[in-house]
Amino acid sequence: MVVYLLKRLILAVPTLLIASFFIFSLVHLAPGDPIRGMLGQYQDPELIAQLRKAMGLDLPFHVQYARWLGKIVRGDLGISITVKRGAPVAELIAQRFSVTLELATFSLIIALLIAIPTGIISALRQNRLSDHVSRLIALAGVSIPNFFLGILLILLVGVYLRQPWGAGGYVPISRGLGKNLAHMFLPAVALGTAYSAIIMRMMRSAMLDAMSQDFVRTARAMGIAPWDIVRRDIVKNALIPVITVIGNSIGYLLGGSIVTETVFRLPGVGNLVIMGVFRRDFPVIQAVVLIIVVIRIFINLAVDLTYGMLDPRIRYGGTS
């Protein structure tokens, strides 16, 4: 287990290095100049040249990359050029990461609260009305983009119900759960509903698969109570593929938050990256994307390790 963990961590280094090169290349090769955006209508060529030089944007590409990588290794994510002029990127990310994490957590809780029971009921009552309804809802959930659902929720709550949701800007949990939820509830519903559909579909098919296994038939033949079979044998086995989907969903939730945070004006990492892209804030985009890559690598590792906990047959780093 420890050897396996070490191997995976060592393998993560080249992955990160390759990812960092692609991130840096894509950001710098994309057209658009942050200095021009920064100066607005005051396009003074002398000033533009001075600023480019000061920010090292006049240096060859490989030199810029090497400098950036060197700083990243030392933990220096750089300074924001245009998102919040002069602010350390690490400070911006730290401020916003908790918001994204909170959104992802609430969304995941909502998704699981909807998906797991619905998936179980749907599988247990296969091809009956409740199954058809659940699948139809799941199909709709997968098909409707979360930002669109978000806009519909805003329309419903803000325009039709005239409720001043989330007034006064985002408030962290530390300043009051009620105020925080006033901001977090609708985006979490918008983001969570879409993912509940994905998880529910996986739960249903994994349940059906488990229900057709020999051990279930044996358990039934042994006269074990049906609900105990469902709880101990079917659900537990069905959870393995579901956990993979949930693991991937966390990554998607982080990605999905980009649009959701923008629509619902939440100051999270997704919102930060959108601003960084629009304003060509190179240090912000590079740092945020790199951090998302790191998170994805660790989530994948955590998912792989969870398999072993759920299924004793899975062993790491040796032969079974």
Place this chain on the structure above:
Amino acid sequence: MRHLRDLWIVGLGLLVSFGVFGGELRIGIATEPWDLDPATYTDTGSGYIIENVYDPLIELGTDNEPTTEFAVCEGWEFSENATKITLYIRKGIKFHDGTDLTAQDVKYNFEWILDPENKSPMRKVVGPVKEIKIVDDYTLEVTFEKPFPEVLQYWARAFAGIVPEGAHGQRAKEKGVAGIYATALSRNPIGSGPFKFVEWVSGSHIVLEPFEDYWAEGVPAPGIDRVVFEFIGDDAAKMAALISGSIHIVDKVAYRDYDFISRMPGIVTKRIPGVQEQYVALNLGSHPFGITKEEVGNELAIERALMARKFMMYAIDREEIRDEIFFGMATIMYGPWYPDSDWFSPKLRGRVLHDPEKAREYLERYYELGGEKPLKFRMIATNAQWFVDVATLIQAQLRKYGVETEVIPVDKNTFFDTLYETFDWEVGVEDWGYGNFSALYWLFAGYYRNNHNHNHWHHASPDLRPDYHPTVPGHEEFCRLYDLAITEPDVQKRKELVWKMQEMLVENVIRIDLMILDNLHAWREEVVGYGDGLNSEGDINLRFIKEFRG
């Protein structure tokens, strides 16, 4: 079902009640500010905060004329030949740090902006200042190298906020490369305005609170305990927030939403002419609308390019663009200034703008002079707001003449990068907002010896790229007229010089001015008096609020 709906409303009501504060004035703005230092900011979002945290040296009134209302200056006096101005500073103004605002602070503001080391974008807007002299604690004399009669208009923009002496701090080298462009005020503004800066939650909001020592009586208005500027990028979300009462004021309303919002109970709307000019930029440095480096001095090539430009001028139907895309909420331009202003050439006002016959004649002439048939070119447009729609409509209008065009959407940075840095474009569709309400300043910013107009008309400028080449003759004469106008103390003579310059630009079709969009405002009726302070620049000036019943 009905019970479920009731339960939903009650639940939601309980939930949101935690998030709603009494006395909190909430304003929805489209973009997050970049920089809260009045000497370095360049974006609209920052301007909304700066307007309320600082007091300007000179204010522009709702009629766009200089005024002392809510300004640091309570009066001024020009010398006879406009080479000197005496500024009388208002007594009793306090900064948010508790210090008194005096002539020494104002002098510091001048000197900081004028110091090239500080790289303030306002430096070129301050004018030809020769000397700044303190007469007493509340009187300042500024001498110019040459007469500068338009100084008040220019300074209304250059000194959007007066800061305490030393407040900009040092450009923070230790902050790294971007620190060069951030000052101590960029994130922690200290002004003398009616509201103090409290907090900036990046990506969410900025909080201000009333400044109890503000000098003007009744400002800030009773009922305001706190002001929150919320960053709401999505138009639909912003409108929903206004309707629901989640916010009380919006920075602007989308054209398609204006009628709908105007019909909403509890919401007040106002439409006033703005300062955002929609224009079609033409690349004068390459075909078909300009000439190449090899063709410099070639009369035929110059004439051919002019024919192509004149074709464009008459082929574009501005009225259709105004009605289709802006729902009629814009003022069509006959040249580079407001058509109903005294500062706009009477010769140009009311001229025929859309004339298919003339357009055909110029196109034929272009072909006769050897222009490629059919006329083909690319139109780049910013892929935000309405620019691609405008370009597509122009594309459809030109198709009637057999002209083939390709619309290329790009982001704003790429757009300006392409226009300024390359020859690889023919037409650009964009807008431009001028923070200075002066016809002469527009001519300076767009066409004088500087790099603002991203075309090859002003090839005489020393700060242009070395590979720029002379294209349309006449720029030297234009600059000569500008130099005369900017120092001309007689208003009528100055106007006549401005008219001549405008006529030159239109005759040579240096660029095609389409229209100036109206500013569309909306606020909730709880914010009493807010509409009185709205001006063409689209500022959010909270000083005009009489009462807040939130």
